[in-house]
Amino acid sequence: SQTIHQWPATLVQPVGSPLSLECTVEGTSNPNLYWYRQAAGRGLQLLFYSVGIGQISSEVPQNLSASRPQDRQFILSSKKLLLSDSGFYLCAWVDRQVMNTEAFFGQGTRLTVV
Amino acid sequence: SQQGEEDPQALSIQEGENATMNCSYKTSINNLQWYRQNSGRGLVHLILIRSNEREKHSGRLRVTLDTSKKSSSLLITASRAADTASYFCARGGNQFYFGTGTSLTVIP
Structure with missing residues (x-):
């Protein structure tokens, strides 16, 4: 069966420090991968999506970047x-081989920048 | 939001009552999906309705889709306290955009 791992669960970082959040998927190949951000009590904002290794689409100009070094690994980063x-x-x-299919989510990382 | 809005933003009902949430979207769709999010957790898929479908049922859930109005509704019948969560609609596709969500509170 397919699983998605996202870590860490919580993170407190000082302003100006770098960031690296990692997401890995098991049990599937060539998935579409997504990073979303959710502010408190708000909806999900699509930040990046990827349809393949090295292929990253950015939805919102921001201080973040994403990379997909391997088929099932998606990394969200910031320099500062x-x-x-x-x-x-x-x-x-999302399984891109299947039409009209659902998205599967990790458990999320709560990031607090102090 | 990037692609849609849900209303109401918040809904509070008594256990046993029905809850209805609405979703509007902006562009054409292949499918419209509904997800549930418990506080501080990831989203869980509830139901998917294709663009050529008008209504779909799954247990206590009923979803309708009106592509001419670019809108969908989610009905939860006979609500339970455990249904308390946020509910989001999403337009399926490469970009998978989500709406702003409805926060549902079911009072025991």
Whole structure:
């Protein structure tokens, strides 16, 4: 069966420090991968999505970047965190081989920038 | 939001009552999906309705889709306290955009 791992679950980082959040998927190949950010009590904002290794599409100009070094690995990074980067970050995958299918989410990382 | 809105933003009902949430979207779709999020957790898929479908049922869930109005609704019948969560609609596709969500509170 397919599983998605996202870590860490919580993170407190000082302003100006770097960030690296990792997401890995098991049990599937060539998935579409997504990074979302959710502010407290708000909806999900799509940050990046990837349809293949090295293929990253950015939805919103920001202080973050994403990379997909391997088929089932998606990394969200920042060189210097801002206070406004605080939020709940969610990784998700979709089986791109299947039409009309659902997204599967990780458990999220709560990032607090102090 | 990037692609849609849900209303109401918040809904509080008594256990046993029905809860209805609405979703509007902006562009054409292949499918419309509904997800549930418990506080501080990831989202869980509830139901998917294709663009050529008008209504779909799954247990206590009923989803309708009106592509001419670019809207969908989720009905939860006979609500339970455990249904308390946030509910989101999403337009399926490469970009998978989500709406703003409805926060549902079911009072025991």
